[in-house]
Amino acid sequence: MDASAFVAPDDRPVTAVTAAEMRAVDRVAVEDIGLDLPRMMEHAGRGLADAVLAARPADLPVTVLAGNGGNGGGGLACARHLANRDHPVRVVLDRAPTEVDGVTAEQLRILKAMDVPIEWVDADADIDAALDGLVVDALIGYGLTGAPRGAAAELIEAVDGAAETIVSLDVPSGTNATTGEAPGVAVEPDRTVTLALPKTGLAAVGGDLLLVDLSIPAMVYDRLDIEYDNPFGDEFAVPLSRTDAE
Numbered sequence: 001m002d003a004s005a006f007v008a009p010d011d012r013p014v015t016a017v018t019a020a021e022m023r024a025v026d027r028v029a030v031e032d033i034g035l036d037l038p039r040m041m042e043h044a045g046r047g048l049a050d051a052v053l054a055a056r057p058a059d060l061p062v063t064v065l066a067g068n069g070g071n072g073g074g075g076l077a078c079a080r081h082l083a084n085r086d087h088p089v090r091v092v093l094d095r096a097p098t099e100v101d102g103v104t105a106e107q108l109r110i111l112k113a114m115d116v117p118i119e120w121v122d123a124d125a126d127i128d129a130a131l132d133g134l135v136v137d138a139l140i141g142y143g144l145t146g147a148p149r150g151a152a153a154e155l156i157e158a159v160d161g162a163a164e165t166i167v168s169l170d171v172p173s174g175t176n177a178t179t180g181e182a183p184g185v186a187v188e189p190d191r192t193v194t195l196a197l198p199k200t201g202l203a204a205v206g207g208d209l210l211l212v213d214l215s216i217p218a219m220v221y222d223r224l225d226i227e228y229d230n231p232f233g234d235e236f237a238v239p240l241s242r243t244d245a246e
């Protein structure tokens with residue numbers, strides 16, 4: 001097996017996947033096992049909340065920047081767990097709540113019912129520097145298509161200048177999950193909480209790396225001929241180190 005760009009704490013190599021491979025994993029998980037996206041999104045949000053609680057001093061407010069896809073949905077699930085622990089958390093969307101759809105809209109409905117503050121920005125809003133404290137970047141994950149545009153781009157630019165700590169979910173927003181390239185603006189996180197398996201593009205990204213388990217069984221990877229040796233052991237999240245392997 002070629003040396004991986006990532007290793008788990010016991011120096012075990014951890015396979016990295018491209019965005020296309022991870023999409024295929026999601027498809028097989030849903031179609032063959034019935035492990036559906038909302039369930040995996042919940043695991044993502046719980047693992048992200050664990051990482052945020054571990055990273056933030058008690059009094060630091062948390063702002064979750066959420067997009068309209070699976071990445072946003074994981075961020076919103078994280079916001080719910082923080083709110084349940086009376087941590088100061090608010091959500092800032094890159095569009096009006098009425099424009100959020102799919103599973104992410106379901107996550108949003110729960111937060112609304114819990115009276116979690118929900119704000120949003122549109123393309124030409126100038127975002128106040130209130131993006132201080134700890135910012136969770138759940139705008140865009142491996143679904144990036146081209147250079148960030150509109151409100152998402154504005155938020156990406158605002159957060160890099162204002163936040164004390166930035167935790168990105170899965171892939172820093174604006175970064176191509178496969179190549180690590182940033183076609184436009186991109187978040188520069190202190191930590192990336194990536195999901196299931198590290199994305200190949202994360203080898204080129206700075207900051208700490210934490211891998212969170214979405215409970216995808218090894219047989220899904222086997223069906224796609226993706227080399228998989230459970231990186232979690234008995235944990236549900238493991239820190240990853242980047243090797244200088246080519």
Ligand SMILES: NC(=O)C1=CN([C@@H]2O[C@H](COP(=O)(O)OP(=O)(O)OC[C@H]3O[C@@H](n4cnc5c(N)ncnc54)[C@H](O)[C@@H]3O)[C@@H](O)[C@H]2O)[C@H](O)CC1
Nearest residue numbers: 040067068069070071141142143144145146147148149170
């Ligand atoms: N097995 C797994 O790894 C799982 C990962 N999950 C999370 O879901 C995302 C992928 O979700 P998807 O809906 O396919 O796309 P994203 O949420 O990453 O992105 C869509 C989001 O981004 C906006 N957007 C895309 N390109 C641009 C752009 N150029 N400018 C502005 N905005 C852009 C788009 O509008 C949407 O808002 C993965 O990363 C994980 O976080 C699943 O939760 C479970 C399985």
Ligand SMILES: [K+]
Nearest residue numbers: 137140171173
């Ligand atoms: K992100």
